[in-house]
Amino acid sequence: MRAESLTVEAYREENTGNRSCLAWFAIGLCACFLFYKYVLQVSPSVMTADLMQAFSVHGAGLGNLAATFFYSYLIIQIFSGPLLDRFGARYIGSLALLVSALGTLLFAHADQLLWAEVGRALMGVGVAFATVTYLKVAATWFDAKRFAFLSGLVPTAVMIGAVFGQVPLAHVVSSEGWRRSLELCAILGVVFAALFLLFVRDKANAQPAAQQTRKVGWQDIINVLKRPANWLLTLYSGLAFAPLAVFAGLWGNPFLVTSYHLTTTEAASLTSLVFIGLGVGGPVFGALADYFGKRSFWMFLGGFMTLVSVLFLLYCPGLHNTVLSILMFLFGFGTSAFMLGFAMAKDMNSLLLAGTVVAMVNTGDAILGAVTEPLVGYALDLGWRGKELNHTPVFATQDYVHAFSLLPVYLVLSLVFLFWITKMMKKENLVNS
Incomplete structure (x- = not known):
C-alpha cells in the first residue's frame, strides 16, 4: 500500500506491519539527514589550521567563515x-540535501575566501531543513505520546554525525587532506538525496478531516508568531544549545590541544564524548519526560548539569583525563534535555503547524550559533600575543578561557527563560510541560 493513499482508518489500524515499517524507514532517512547536517556543521573543527592557512585568516576570520553556515541557515x-x-518532506528534503552537497563541493574546491563562504552558506541553506523535516515526519507519522521520545532521538542522530565529523573525519583529513575529505562528504549528500526521493513519502496523520485538507496560510503563521511562549522557547533553545555548538563544533578542539598538549586526533576523540553524551541523553530525557511528565523539570536538570560541567572545564585547569572525559560526556548529556522544548512547542500549537513551530524554535539555535562563533573568535584575537606556527595564529589557554566565559552566561540565561516559560504554561494549564 502506498503511503500517500493511506486513509485515516487504515492509519489507525496499521500500528504494526507495513505502516510501522514505512514510518520507521521514513524517520530513519530523516535521521540520516540530521547525521549529514552535523558532519558538515562540525567539520571545520578538525581542519582549523588547514583553513586558516588556506584562506589566510585568523581567529575572527575562521569564526566568520564557519558561521556563514549559520547565517544562511x-x-x-x-x-x-x-x-x-x-x-x-519528500521533494523539499531531497532538494535540500542536494543543495548542501553542492555547497560542500564548492567549499572543497574554493581557492578564495569568498567562494569558501558561498559554499559554506549553501551547506547551511540545505541543512536548515534537517531538524524540521525529522520532527515534522515524527509528528505526522507517529502517535503524539511518542513525540518527546522521538524528539529525544534527534541528539542521537546528531551524536553519530558529529562523532563522525570528529575522529573519523580527522583521520581522513590527515591522510587525504581537507579538500578530498569534503569531496567525499559531497558524494554522501547526493546518495542521501537519492534515497530520500525514492523512499520518503508524505502522509496525513490521524487528524480531524478539516485539518488534513486545509493548507497552511499566512494567518496560521502569524498566530504562531504572536504567541510569547513560542518566542521564549526560541530564546531558550538557542541559549541552551549554543555552548555545545561553539565548544564542540569549532573551538573546543584547539582549546584541548593547547591546554592538555594533545594531538588533533586525541582532542577530537575527547570532543566526541560531548556528542556521545548528547546522543545518549536525548532518548533518556525523552523517555523520562514521556513517563513522568513535567518536561520543564528534566530541562532544568539537564541545563544545571551542563552549567556545572562547563564551569569545571573552563576554570579547573589540569584535570585528569578520566575527569575530563566524564565532564565532556556530562556536557553533552545535560545539553540534550533542551530537545524537550520542541515537544513543549508542539503541545502549545496545532499539529497542522508542527513544521512552522519547530522551525521557529530551531531558529534560536541558528541565531546564537551565528553570533557566538565569530564572537569567540574575535575575543581570541583580542588576547592573541602575535605567536604563529606555520603562519597560523597560536592562542594561549587563558585566551580560550576568557573567550569561553560567555558560555556559562548563556546557560544561566537559558535557565531563567525556562523558568519564565514554565510559569506561563502553568497559567495555560499545560500540566505535562
Missing part, C-alpha cells in the same frame, strides 16, 4: 517550516 530556517507544512 538562519534565513532559510524561517521559511523551512511553512514550506514543509505546505509541500511535504
Whole structure:
C-alpha cells in the first residue's frame, strides 16, 4: 500500500506491519539527514589550521567563515517550516540535501575566501531543513505520546554525525587532506538525496478531516508568531544549545590541544564524548519526560548539569583525563534535555503547524550559533600575543578561557527563560510541560 493513499482508518489500524515499517524507514532517512547536517556543521573543527592557512585568516576570520553556515541557515530556517507544512518532506528534503552537497563541493574546491563562504552558506541553506523535516515526519507519522521520545532521538542522530565529523573525519583529513575529505562528504549528500526521493513519502496523520485538507496560510503563521511562549522557547533553545555548538563544533578542539598538549586526533576523540553524551541523553530525557511528565523539570536538570560541567572545564585547569572525559560526556548529556522544548512547542500549537513551530524554535539555535562563533573568535584575537606556527595564529589557554566565559552566561540565561516559560504554561494549564 502506498503511503500517500493511506486513509485515516487504515492509519489507525496499521500500528504494526507495513505502516510501522514505512514510518520507521521514513524517520530513519530523516535521521540520516540530521547525521549529514552535523558532519558538515562540525567539520571545520578538525581542519582549523588547514583553513586558516588556506584562506589566510585568523581567529575572527575562521569564526566568520564557519558561521556563514549559520547565517544562511538562519534565513532559510524561517521559511523551512511553512514550506514543509505546505509541500511535504519528500521533494523539499531531497532538494535540500542536494543543495548542501553542492555547497560542500564548492567549499572543497574554493581557492578564495569568498567562494569558501558561498559554499559554506549553501551547506547551511540545505541543512536548515534537517531538524524540521525529522520532527515534522515524527509528528505526522507517529502517535503524539511518542513525540518527546522521538524528539529525544534527534541528539542521537546528531551524536553519530558529529562523532563522525570528529575522529573519523580527522583521520581522513590527515591522510587525504581537507579538500578530498569534503569531496567525499559531497558524494554522501547526493546518495542521501537519492534515497530520500525514492523512499520518503508524505502522509496525513490521524487528524480531524478539516485539518488534513486545509493548507497552511499566512494567518496560521502569524498566530504562531504572536504567541510569547513560542518566542521564549526560541530564546531558550538557542541559549541552551549554543555552548555545545561553539565548544564542540569549532573551538573546543584547539582549546584541548593547547591546554592538555594533545594531538588533533586525541582532542577530537575527547570532543566526541560531548556528542556521545548528547546522543545518549536525548532518548533518556525523552523517555523520562514521556513517563513522568513535567518536561520543564528534566530541562532544568539537564541545563544545571551542563552549567556545572562547563564551569569545571573552563576554570579547573589540569584535570585528569578520566575527569575530563566524564565532564565532556556530562556536557553533552545535560545539553540534550533542551530537545524537550520542541515537544513543549508542539503541545502549545496545532499539529497542522508542527513544521512552522519547530522551525521557529530551531531558529534560536541558528541565531546564537551565528553570533557566538565569530564572537569567540574575535575575543581570541583580542588576547592573541602575535605567536604563529606555520603562519597560523597560536592562542594561549587563558585566551580560550576568557573567550569561553560567555558560555556559562548563556546557560544561566537559558535557565531563567525556562523558568519564565514554565510559569506561563502553568497559567495555560499545560500540566505535562
